[in-house]
Amino acid sequence: MKDTKVQIVESAITVFNTDYSASLDMVAEKAGIHRRTLHLYFGNRQALIACCKAExxxxxxxxxxxxxxxxxxxxxxxxxxxxxxxxxxxxxxxxxxxxxxxxxxxxxxxxxxxxxxxxxxxxxxxxxxxxxxxxxxxxxxxxxxxxxxxxxxxxxxxxxxxxxxxxxxxxxxxxxxxxxxxxx
Amino acid sequence: MKDTKVQIVESAITVFNTDYSASLDMVAEKAGIHRRTLHLYFGNRQALIACCKAExxxxxxxxxxxxxxxxxxxxxxxxxxxxxxxxxxxxxxxxxxxxxxxxxxxxxxxxxxxxxxxxxxxxxxxxxxxxxxxxxxxxxxxxxxxxxxxxxxxxxxxxxxxxxxxxxxxxxxxxxxxxxxxxx
DNA sequence: GCTATATTTCACATTTATGTGAAATTAATC
DNA sequence: GATTAATTTCACATAAATGTGAAATATAGC
Structure with missing residues (x-):
């Protein structure tokens, strides 16, 4: 089972490539987790994007x-x-x-x-x-x-x-x- | 004095070129009018963008x-x-x-x-x-x-x-x- | 000055995304 | 099976943008 954080970042890349203004709910759904979980790893949207960029x-x-x-x-x-x-x-x-x-x-x-x-x-x-x-x-x-x-x-x-x-x-x-x- | 509608479209083009997710308030301000006035000409954001495109x-x-x-x-x-x-x-x-x-x-x-x-x-x-x-x-x-x-x-x-x-x-x-x- | 039109003001309703707290549940580890 | 960590659920607070109604004000044309 893949690391949740990695999973989130991969989902974010996929989702945002389709629509950059997609909600975090969509990213979470794609990752198969709850949005609340996403927020445990990334305090806010910025942090998530920054992580995608670093990747x-x-x-x-x-x-x-x-x-x-x-x-x-x-x-x-x-x-x-x-x-x-x-x-x-x-x-x-x-x-x-x-x-x-x-x-x-x-x-x-x-x-x-x-x-x-x-x-x-x-x-x-x-x-x-x-x-x-x-x-x-x-x-x-x-x-x-x-x-x-x-x-x-x-x-x-x-x-x-x-x-x-x-x-x-x-x-x-x-x-x-x-x-x-x-x-x- | 320029037509208000034209003025709005020109402002929209300027503002959106800087930041596409800028609010309609910003567009109105740039045009020197009230947002309510903008809405008299353009029912919604889509309509405004469409007008820019047509232009x-x-x-x-x-x-x-x-x-x-x-x-x-x-x-x-x-x-x-x-x-x-x-x-x-x-x-x-x-x-x-x-x-x-x-x-x-x-x-x-x-x-x-x-x-x-x-x-x-x-x-x-x-x-x-x-x-x-x-x-x-x-x-x-x-x-x-x-x-x-x-x-x-x-x-x-x-x-x-x-x-x-x-x-x-x-x-x-x-x-x-x-x-x-x-x-x- | 009167009238018609355009614009502003104020007040509100709605929607949507975000972010957080706290308890409950699930999964993992020993 | 007890303990710990991870995740979910539910509930709420907040913020920002959008769109609309109705009255008040300003402007222009006659």
């Missing part, structure tokens, strides 16, 4: 790290990171709607320098490497490329949910369009 | 039509339509968050055929023309290209608001990235 952070971080380490070719790393972002984002789409993408400005200077060994730093290293070798359009600012990356992930998830594009094609389309959009 | 439809339609008619070169038409979309979307960003983009599936068959002379039909004509002449990647489905177009508009607006990219560069970046992303 996403670690999950995404892991998936991205795996993607990064799977190759030493920057272009391949970028491609795999895009796929990882799509897979991850599909599960946590509602958070994107609340918080929006992490803006470039939110990334600390240390992360840009690569001092901080976070996954974002790795992403920047990949782009920097591609740009230095002239494989990516050098006119485009990194902030723009970063935004494009997030935007392509969101778009891919939306299209995937809409059912307008064959599931098999989607990731290929996403990589094609993203890579071209940065001049790769 | 957007006509405004966008007009801007797109102007863009379309400004050139006979499909690529140029597409570029100008993208810019029109960005300008328009910036004002109505909150609607995008509620309704999402119009999915390809929402476009009627008549519109795809071009029987219906709507702006969407014109957009499809432009893409079809480019694809027939081999100027756009023929592997990509029209549904995907349509989604990309909307996604690029949303992304450009977000970036513009974030302030991370120089205002002068933004539209150029958007067109560069979008045109490349479809193989143009």
């Amino acid at each position: 996403m952070m670690t999950t995404c971080q892991q998936a991205m790290t795996v993607a990064y380490q799977a190759s030493s070719d920057p272009a391949k790393q970028l491609e795999l990171m895009l796929y990882a972002g799509i897979d991850c984002g599909a599960k946590y789409a509602f958070l994107d709607k609340i918080y929006g993408h992490t803006a470039y400005g939110d990334v600390t200077q240390d992360e840009k320098n690569g001092t901080y060994d976070s996954i974002k730093a790795k992403w920047f290293k990949v782009i920097a490497s591609l740009q230095q070798n002239g494989l990516v359009n050098q006119q485009l600012s990194i902030a723009w490329i970063f935004a494009l990356f997030g935007s392509m992930i969101t778009n891919t998830i939306n299209v995937s949910n809409s059912g307008d594009v064959a599931q098999n094609d989607i990731k290929a389309f996403a990589w094609y369009s993203f890579s071209k959009s940065i001049g790769l | 957007m439809m006509t405004t966008c339609q007009q801007a797109m039509t102007v863009a379309y008619q400004a050139s006979s070169d499909p690529a140029k038409q597409l570029e100008l339509m993208l810019y029109a979309g960005i300008d328009c979307g910036a004002k109505y960003a909150f609607l995008d968050k509620i309704y999402g983009h119009t999915a390809y599936g929402d476009v009627t068959q008549d519109e795809k055929n071009g029987t219906y002379d709507s702006i969407k039909a014109k957009w499809f004509k432009v893409i079809a023309s480019l694809q027939q002449n081999g100027l756009v990647n023929q592997q990509l489905s029209i549904a995907w290209i349509f989604a990309l177009f909307g996604s690029m508009i949303t992304n450009t607006i977000n970036v513009s608001n974030s302030g991370d990219v120089a205002q002068n560069d933004i539209k150029a970046f958007a067109w560069y990235s979008f045109s490349k992303s479809i193989g143009l």
Whole structure:
């Protein structure tokens, strides 16, 4: 039997992805528990959302790290990171709607320098490497490329949910369009 | 003195763009009237939102039509339509968050055929023309290209608001990235 | 100034989500 | 089986937004 707290968070993610303004009653029902129980674990709505976000952070971080380490070719790393972002984002789409993408400005200077060994730093290293070798359009600012990356992930998830594009094609389309959009 | 109803709608657009869950009191205050007055014009929240949407439809339609008619070169038409979309979307960003983009599936068959002379039909004509002449990647489905177009508009607006990219560069970046992303 | 229309004020009803307290019940552990 | 912990039930308090009625006031047009 799964930990109740985990169960609640998973239910919250599912429910909020369908409707972010859904009540806590709905989340509790989905988790198969009473709302009062939910409140024993999460004092209020904020706390629950924050927990969902934390969950996403670690999950995404892991998936991205795996993607990064799977190759030493920057272009391949970028491609795999895009796929990882799509897979991850599909599960946590509602958070994107609340918080929006992490803006470039939110990334600390240390992360840009690569001092901080976070996954974002790795992403920047990949782009920097591609740009230095002239494989990516050098006119485009990194902030723009970063935004494009997030935007392509969101778009891919939306299209995937809409059912307008064959599931098999989607990731290929996403990589094609993203890579071209940065001049790769 | 502006028509009260118009005033309300404009205020609603401004307020809801900042915070979609803002109360009607806030909208009324912004419009410089009493909430009771707002209710004389709009029975409920839904009605107000619907009116904002209708407003957007006509405004966008007009801007797109102007863009379309400004050139006979499909690529140029597409570029100008993208810019029109960005300008328009910036004002109505909150609607995008509620309704999402119009999915390809929402476009009627008549519109795809071009029987219906709507702006969407014109957009499809432009893409079809480019694809027939081999100027756009023929592997990509029209549904995907349509989604990309909307996604690029949303992304450009977000970036513009974030302030991370120089205002002068933004539209150029958007067109560069979008045109490349479809193989143009 | 009179009249018609638009707007405000005040008062209330309703709904919905939240959050909490305390006792009762259920499940788990030893 | 006794004890402890987790969960449910019921009851209530609160808060915030919404929608409406009716009288009072303001505004504009003639």
